[in-house]
Amino acid sequence: KPQILWLRRDLRMADNPALYHAAQAGPVIAVYVLDDERAGLHKYGGASRWWLHHSLESLANSFAQRHAKIILRCGDAVEELIKIAEETGAETIHANRHYEPWWRKAQGELKERLDLQLYDANYLLPPGAVTTGSGTPYKIYTPFAKATLEMLPPRDLLPEPETLSSPENWPASDTLKSWNLLPTNPDWASGMRDFWEVGEKAAQERLEWWEDHADDYDDARNLPSVDKTSQLSPYLHFGEISPVQVWHALKHKRSKSWKTYEKELIWRDYAQNAICQFPGYALDNYRTDFDNIVWRDPETDEAAARDLKAWQQGRTGYPIVDAGMRQLWQTGWMHNRVRMIAASLLIKHLLIDWRVGEQWFWDTLVDADYASNGANWQWVAGTGVDSNMFVRIMAPLSQSEKFDAAGYIREYVPELADLSEPYIHDPEEHGVRPSSYPAKIIAHKEGRERALAAYRDMKAQS
Numbered sequence: 517k518p519q520i521l522w523l524r525r526d527l528r529m530a531d532n533p534a535l536y537h538a539a540q541a542g543p544v545i546a547v548y549v550l551d552d553e554r555a556g557l558h559k560y561g562g563a564s565r566w567w568l569h570h571s572l573e574s575l576a577n578s579f580a581q582r583h584a585k586i587i588l589r590c591g592d593a594v595e596e597l598i599k600i601a602e603e604t605g606a607e608t609i610h611a612n613r614h615y616e617p618w619w620r621k622a623q624g625e626l627k628e629r630l631d632l633q634l635y636d637a638n639y640l641l642p643p644g645a646v647t648t649g650s651g652t653p654y655k656i657y658t659p660f661a662k663a664t665l666e667m668l669p670p671r672d673l674l675p676e677p678e679t680l681s682s683p684e685n686w687p688a689s690d691t692l693k694s695w696n697l698l699p700t701n702p703d704w705a706s707g708m709r710d711f712w713e714v715g716e717k718a719a720q721e722r723l724e725w726w727e728d729h730a731d732d733y734d735d736a737r738n739l740p741s742v743d744k745t746s747q748l749s750p751y752l753h754f755g756e757i758s759p760v761q762v763w764h765a766l767k768h769k770r771s772k773s774w775k776t777y778e779k780e781l782i783w784r785d786y787a788q789n790a791i792c793q794f795p796g797y798a799l800d801n802y803r804t805d806f807d808n809i810v811w812r813d814p815e816t817d818e819a820a821a822r823d824l825k826a827w828q829q830g831r832t833g834y835p836i837v838d839a840g841m842r843q844l845w846q847t848g849w850m851h852n853r854v855r856m857i858a859a860s861l862l863i864k865h866l867l868i869d870w871r872v873g874e875q876w877f878w879d880t881l882v883d884a885d886y887a888s889n890g891a892n893w894q895w896v897a898g899t900g901v902d903s904n905m906f907v908r909i910m911a912p913l914s915q916s917e918k919f920d921a922a923g924y925i926r927e928y929v930p931e932l933a934d935l936s937e938p939y940i941h942d943p944e945e946h947g948v949r950p951s952s953y954p955a956k957i958i959a960h961k962e963g964r965e966r967a968l969a970a971y972r973d974m975k976a977q978s
């Protein structure tokens with residue numbers, strides 16, 4: 517009997533448990549369903565769609581080398597999979613477990629109607645597996661990380677299937693082109709094409725590069741001007757590589773840098789665990805007292821709408837933030853330190869709801885991930901499970917100096933490329949702001965005071 521392989525964020529041949537087991541059980545019919553409805557607000561944004569196109573194209577080539585195909589369907593994932601099962605006589609669907617609330621619901625629905633075999637694939641340890649002595653999940657990162665470290669190593673790696681046998685008939689498939697995942701007019705993806713190679717082979721090459729470069733991570737990961745982080749995040753998001761592969765490739769390193777890097781991979785597991793416990797974590801304030809904070813609403817307030825646009829376009833007058841937002845627009849990726857600074861400016865200085873920023877990142881990041889994006893925005897906002905970060909207001913200009921961002925600013929804000937240090941971090945303050953570069957959207961002190969006043973008002977109401 518043919519076996520259906522339901523692909524989602526696991527677009528790889530190697531170390532793919534669902535593919536491995538499907539291939540052992542019979543001929544494999546791999547299926548990817550583009551289902552925008554189920555994800556609601558979190559249907560893939562523009563940058564993710566660009567990546568998805570290239571990722572599916574690359575995986576389809578790997579299947580073709582084994583005389584197999586990926587069947588593409590558009591619509592409700594559960595209904596499409598059931599149709600394909602009926603068309604082909606398949607009785608079993610193999611899939612790697614996904615934890616986004618819409619995928620958990622779909623997995624539940626499928627299980628009632630067909631034999632759905634689920635596997636753990638995309639995290640160091642299966643989400644939900646790391647619990648306290650009394651069996652409850654951890655809410656806070658630090659004890660979660662400690663318990664994870666005690667439970668590691670992760671599962672063993674699985675080889676890619678050497679051969680795939682074909683079913684008697686292939687069901688009908690859409691063409692990838694007909695999905696129109698790539699931008700046409702305007703074509704905003706040229707910077708992304710220059711920056712990224714998409715697909716499993718590129719992920720493996722980046723990992724090899726990282727094995728040679730990871731030793732400086734502990735010292736340099738906070739410096740946006742240098743290429744000292746792995747940039748594996750989109751590959752991990754789309755499952756072109758698994759964190760288990762990354763872990764096994766680097767485990768021989770006993771350095772401080774590896775320990776720090778391992779903890780970052782654990783942040784990724786942690787975010788997924790947060791989503792398992794609180795499925796709406798990317799949508800709702802965890803601390804419900806923040807439901808009473810009065811945000812400036814770009815839908816109804818013109819000044820807030822102008823500020824939001826300036827932030828999105830990288831024209832806030834804060835060079836490090838503008839460099840980050842322009843890097844995001846051009847490449848679909850932003851350095852982690854700058855993500856924190858840019859998110860903080862939106863939420864605190866501009867007093868705009870973190871969910872507005874979450875949605876912008878969702879649309880523009882190639883690594884946009886329901887769990888990691890939601891958990892990090894809640895963390896910066898101070899609305900999540902962690903200690904209250906709202907009142908810890910980052911000063912973007914001193915962050916820029918502290919983390920040596922001059923080179924980064926020169927690269928992404930060409931108007932400032934001729935400025936030397938320390939002027940480049942705050943050209944307005946030093947009286948050297950070129951006319952082509954905007955004045956600060958709000959002064960640091962004023963933004964800080966407005967945010968703290970809004971916070972005090974909220975507290976007075978709770």
Ligand code: FAD
Nearest residue numbers: 745746747748749780781784852855883884885888889892
């Ligand atoms: P490295 O420093 O090389 O880290 C290795 C891997 O660890 C990353 O690829 C990532 O998978 C994981 N990781 C590292 N830091 C974190 C973190 N704080 N939370 C979760 N996982 C982490 N990361 C995403 O993958 N998707 C997102 O949508 C996302 N949104 C973010 C939004 C905000 C406001 C902030 C502050 C951070 C966000 N991050 C997100 C986390 C982090 O910025 C990126 O994972 C990291 O910059 C990716 O670059 P890298 O692969 O070079 O990371």
